Amino acid sequence: EPEVTQTPSHQVTQMGQEVILRCVPISNHLYFYWYRQILGQKVEFLVSFYNNEISEKSEIFDDQFSVERPDGSNFTLKIRSTKLEDSAMYFCASSDRSSYNEQFFGPGTRLTVL
Amino acid sequence: LAKTTQPISMDSYEGQEVNITCSHNNIATNDYITWYQQFPSQGPRFIIQGYKTKVTNEVASLFIPADRKSSTLSLPRVSLSDTAVYYCLVGPTGGFKTIFGAGTRLFVKA
Numbered sequence: 001e002p003e004v005t006q007t008p009s010h011q012v013t014q015m016g017q018e019v020i021l022r023c024v025p026i027s028n029h030l031y032f033y034w035y036r037q038i039l040g041q042k043v044e045f046l047v048s049f050y051n052n053e054i055s056e057k058s059e060i061f062d063d064q065f066s067v068e069r070p071d072g073s074n075f076t077l078k079i080r081s082t083k084l085e086d087s088a089m090y091f092c093a094s095s096d097r098s099s100y101n102e103q104f105f106g107p108g109t110r111l112t113v114l
Numbered sequence: 115l116a117k118t119t120q121p122i123s124m125d126s127y128e129g130q131e132v133n134i135t136c137s138h139n140n141i142a143t144n145d146y147i148t149w150y151q152q153f154p155s156q157g158p159r160f161i162i163q164g165y166k167t168k169v170t171n172e173v174a175s176l177f178i179p180a181d182r183k184s185s186t187l188s189l190p191r192v193s194l195s196d197t198a199v200y201y202c203l204v205g206p207t208g209g210f211k212t213i214f215g216a217g218t219r220l221f222v223k224a
Binding site: 004031033035042043044045048050055056058089091093097101102103104105106107108110 | 163201209213
């Protein structure tokens with residue numbers, strides 16, 4: 001069964017450093033998403049991406065965040081200058097139809113900012 | 115996007131049927147109701163989606179009354195492995211922003 005993969009599974013970084021979280025969505029999917037989940041809290045939408053551009057973003061997704069689909073398979077989330085409060089689990093998801101249709105989530109990357 | 119309200123937590127025993135109700139009073143005409151399951155340290159997993167009446171798949175059933183202001187996820191004969199957080203989401207399938215609420219933490223006991 002096809003699945004979304006994410007690397008790394010755990011990333012530790014120093015405050016102020018740049019991090020890139022990587023995702024490989026399911027191959028025939030057209031819609032891509034990033035979410036974050038701070039420990040013990042709910043899943044928060046960050047951004048959706050379709051047709052090589054951002055479709056929608058939340059207020060969390062400020063200028064420190066960017067997304068890219070550099071080739072036909074990868075989908076990345078970059079945090080330019082990490083803050084302590086960026087420590088969270090980051091989930092990538094993909095779907096073959098938009099938003100409230102079934103999304104397939106990856107296993108997540110746990111980001112720890114020291 | 116419609117606001118959803120679910121119980122914060124529920125307890126059950128193995129082998130019982132569990133019903134989790136979600137309220138969504140301001141659901142719009144083009145909104146669908148979608149349920150996800152999340153285990154600790156894993157991404158959410160789609161369970162079921164519906165628009166009205168009843169939908170059933172191999173995992174669960176979803177009951178939606180005629181006014182669509184609430185919905186009930188029914189899990190038949192739960193096992194310990196069904197211990198998870200269950201999220202009710204309401205929104206249009208054509209949109210791009212997906213909002214998760216706080217979810218219902220289901221704890222299944224032996």
